[in-house]
Amino acid sequence: MNFRLGVPDTIAWRIALTVGAAIMSVLVFSTLFDRFAGPSSAEQAELIRADDAVRMIEAAPSSHRQNLANTVTIADKVFWYPSGTSVARQLALAYLRDPDPKTVDSFRDNGHERRNVIFTASDPLSRSIDFDRLAHPDAYFMAVQLRDDSWVLFIANQRRWGDLLPGRLATTLACVALLILAASMLATYFLARPIRQFAEELRQRGGDPRAGPVREAGPKELRSAIAAFNGLQAQLRKFVDDRTLMLAAISHDLRTPLTKIRLRGEFIDDEEQRARLFRDVDDLQAMADSALSFFRDDFRDEEATAFDFAGLLRTIADDYSDHGAVVRYAGPDRLALIGRPFSLRRACMNLVDNALKWGGSADLELTCVPGGVALTVNDRGPGIASEVLEQVFDPFFRVEQSRNRSTGGMGLGLTSALAVIRAHGGDIVLSNREGGGLSVCVSLPVGSKVTQSPAPPL
Structure with missing residues (x-):
C-alpha cells in the first residue's frame, strides 16, 4: 500500500482510512440500493397518482x-x-x-x-x-x-x-455487513502484509548476526522497528567480528610460545616426559584451533548447493568402517538435498564421533518426513541424564566433568553440530533409548523436491 498523496504512512492513518472507506462504501451502497432496489422514480409517480386517486374517491x-x-x-x-x-x-x-x-x-x-x-x-x-x-x-x-x-x-x-420493509431491511443490513467486512479484510491484509514479510525475513536469517539488514517497508511505526532491529543486528555483528578477531589473535600468538615449548622439549632426556609434554602442546594447539573454528562460523562461508545427502551419509559410514569403527547406515540409496555439504558432513561426523565415544557403535537411519528429512543417530552407550539433555548443547559443557580430552573432549561437538543444523533451518533433539543408549534425531527441511530411490538389496 503506497501513499503518494501527502498522507502519512502510519498505522493510525491506515486504520482511519479503513474506517473512512467502510463508511463511504456503505453510503454508496445505500444510494445505489435506493436507486435500483427501492421505489424508482416511476414507482414514486404511481404512488403520487394513487394518492390523487384516493383523494378523488374520498371526495x-x-x-x-x-x-x-x-x-x-x-x-x-x-x-x-x-x-x-x-x-x-x-x-x-x-x-x-x-x-x-x-x-x-x-x-x-x-x-x-x-x-x-x-x-x-x-x-x-x-x-x-x-x-x-x-x-x-x-x-x-x-x-x-x-x-x-x-x-x-x-x-x-x-x-x-417496492418490496416489504422487513425483507428490504434484512437485505440492506446483510449487504452493509458484507461491505464493512470486505473493506476491513482488505485493509487488514495490506496492514499485516509488511509484518508477515518482516517475520519471514527474520526466519530466513535463522538468527545469523552476519546476515544483511532487513528491508525497511510498511507503515512508519514498522519501519522504525525494522530500523531499530537493523541497528541492533549491526552491533551484534560488530561484537561477533571483534570476538572472532580477538580469538584469532590469541590463537596466532599462542603458536610462538607453543613452538618454543616444543623445541625446548627436544632437550628433555626422559622420553616419557617429553612425550607427555608434546601431547599437552598438541592439546593446547587443538583447543585453540577448535575454539577459533567454532567462533568464526566457517560453515556460513560455504555456498549452498544441491547434493546427495544419502550418499554423504553412506560415505561417512564407509570411512569409519574402513578404520574399524562400527557405523551402519539404513535408508534410501539417493536423496537430494539443498544445503552446505561440507558443513553437514562435519556436523554428522561430530554426532557419529559422540556415539562411538560413548556407545562404541553408531546406527544412522535416514527417512523422509513431511516437509523434509529426518536423520537418527543411535548408540548403545550410557545415555544422558534427563536434566542435562538440553544443557549438552551449551558451548564447553561436558557430561564427563574431567578436563581430559580423551574422555570428555572440548565440549564443542554438539554445539557446533546444532549451529550447522539450525543454519539449515533444522533442529536436533536428544532422547534416551529404552534399554540404554542415546538417540539423536536431526530434522532438516528440503529446499527442493526430494528425489530418492531405495537402497539396493544386500
Whole structure:
C-alpha cells in the first residue's frame, strides 16, 4: 500500500482510512440500493397518482366511490370497502397489529400520514379479496384508509410499490455487513502484509548476526522497528567480528610460545616426559584451533548447493568402517538435498564421533518426513541424564566433568553440530533409548523436491 498523496504512512492513518472507506462504501451502497432496489422514480409517480386517486374517491359520495374506483388505471383492479365491512375491519386490525413494516409514507391527509397496509397474495388478508388467485399467484395489494374509516384497495398483478420493509431491511443490513467486512479484510491484509514479510525475513536469517539488514517497508511505526532491529543486528555483528578477531589473535600468538615449548622439549632426556609434554602442546594447539573454528562460523562461508545427502551419509559410514569403527547406515540409496555439504558432513561426523565415544557403535537411519528429512543417530552407550539433555548443547559443557580430552573432549561437538543444523533451518533433539543408549534425531527441511530411490538389496 503506497501513499503518494501527502498522507502519512502510519498505522493510525491506515486504520482511519479503513474506517473512512467502510463508511463511504456503505453510503454508496445505500444510494445505489435506493436507486435500483427501492421505489424508482416511476414507482414514486404511481404512488403520487394513487394518492390523487384516493383523494378523488374520498371526495365523491359513497354511492359513486366504487364506480369511480373502477375508472382508476394505475392498478389492475381497485376496490372500495365501506367501513363496517369484513374486509375493512380486517385491514384495520392488520394495521393495528403491525402498523410499521407494511406501510408506505406517500399518502397524506392534511399533512398526516394515512393508515395504509401492503401485503401479498400469500397473506391471509387476501383470502377475502375477489381476484383470480390461480391466474395471479404473485398479486400485490395496497390498502389506504379514508377519513370515514372506509378503505381503498389497489391490486397489482405484479410488484409496483417496492418490496416489504422487513425483507428490504434484512437485505440492506446483510449487504452493509458484507461491505464493512470486505473493506476491513482488505485493509487488514495490506496492514499485516509488511509484518508477515518482516517475520519471514527474520526466519530466513535463522538468527545469523552476519546476515544483511532487513528491508525497511510498511507503515512508519514498522519501519522504525525494522530500523531499530537493523541497528541492533549491526552491533551484534560488530561484537561477533571483534570476538572472532580477538580469538584469532590469541590463537596466532599462542603458536610462538607453543613452538618454543616444543623445541625446548627436544632437550628433555626422559622420553616419557617429553612425550607427555608434546601431547599437552598438541592439546593446547587443538583447543585453540577448535575454539577459533567454532567462533568464526566457517560453515556460513560455504555456498549452498544441491547434493546427495544419502550418499554423504553412506560415505561417512564407509570411512569409519574402513578404520574399524562400527557405523551402519539404513535408508534410501539417493536423496537430494539443498544445503552446505561440507558443513553437514562435519556436523554428522561430530554426532557419529559422540556415539562411538560413548556407545562404541553408531546406527544412522535416514527417512523422509513431511516437509523434509529426518536423520537418527543411535548408540548403545550410557545415555544422558534427563536434566542435562538440553544443557549438552551449551558451548564447553561436558557430561564427563574431567578436563581430559580423551574422555570428555572440548565440549564443542554438539554445539557446533546444532549451529550447522539450525543454519539449515533444522533442529536436533536428544532422547534416551529404552534399554540404554542415546538417540539423536536431526530434522532438516528440503529446499527442493526430494528425489530418492531405495537402497539396493544386500
